Amino acid sequence: MSQVKVITDSAADIPERICGELNIGVVPLTIRFGDTEYIDKVNLKTDKFWELCLAAKELPQTAAPSPGQFQEAFEKARADGYQEIVCITLSSSLSATFQSATLAAEAVSADIDVAIIDSRSATVGQGGLVLDAATRAAAGAGLEEIQKVIKSELERVRVFGALDTLDHLKRGGRIGAATALLGSLLSFKPLIEIRDGVVEPDGRQRTRSRALNHLIEKVSSHRGLSHLAVVHAQAPDIDDFLGRLSSATGIAVNDIFVSEIGPVIGTHAGPRTLGVSFWTE
Structure with a gap:
């Protein structure tokens, strides 16, 4: 098993099948239609989302994951035997997701090393970086190497x-x-x-x-x-x-x-x- 767990958020638009194959953890954002909240990829799949959009009188809104959601994902990775975590998030200029992940990393810093990387991108731009990190982790690369390579690829x-x-x-x-x-x-x-x-x-x-x-x-x-x-x-x-x-x-x-x-x-x-x-x- 790889020693590095790669985690991202649901804005990366990576198919669930591929996340499973590469063991990528995904922390979901929240989608709100009026007073009703949905958890992306949990109780709101893509087809249902577009159906709701067609029926909705107002456009939906999104909300970043809480620091607690990221902390839960980090602690689960540690419990599963991972020694290090690389977390690549949606651009910090588009969402508070990066900030939530950073706070969570600080909360677990005594137990596991977590590198938070701001993708400065979204959707498959972000997703491509995540896939590269996960492929490197599966090949045995450590946190320091993965973090250095991914940061060099951002531009x-x-x-x-x-x-x-x-x-x-x-x-x-x-x-x-x-x-x-x-x-x-x-x-x-x-x-x-x-x-x-x-x-x-x-x-x-x-x-x-x-x-x-x-x-x-x-x-x-x-x-x-x-x-x-x-x-x-x-x-x-x-x-x-x-x-x-x-x-x-x-x-x-x-x-x-x-x-x-x-x-x-x-x-x-x-x-x-x-x-x-x-x-x-």
């Missing part, structure tokens, strides 16, 4: 997305209201980038087709890229997009990591969002 991660609307980001306070208003009035398809840990506008396109072409051009313009991933929120054109992305990059469809946007990111991105993540040289 290489790029994440871009094409949204159907900026309404979700605007209401969730994750992007400026003026930009959201402009995109809505002109019926543009907004493009975003996670840059330096925050969501930034990356332009607008008149149609979804042009927006998705923009994503493909973003990816294919980089040479020597790796860790190519695609994430989507019930996008009906995902298969077509993967085929065109494969043709543009020369990377086989089977070698592109594909995941679904879960409730946390879906709350702020909205349905039909399609995103890409990759690492630069």
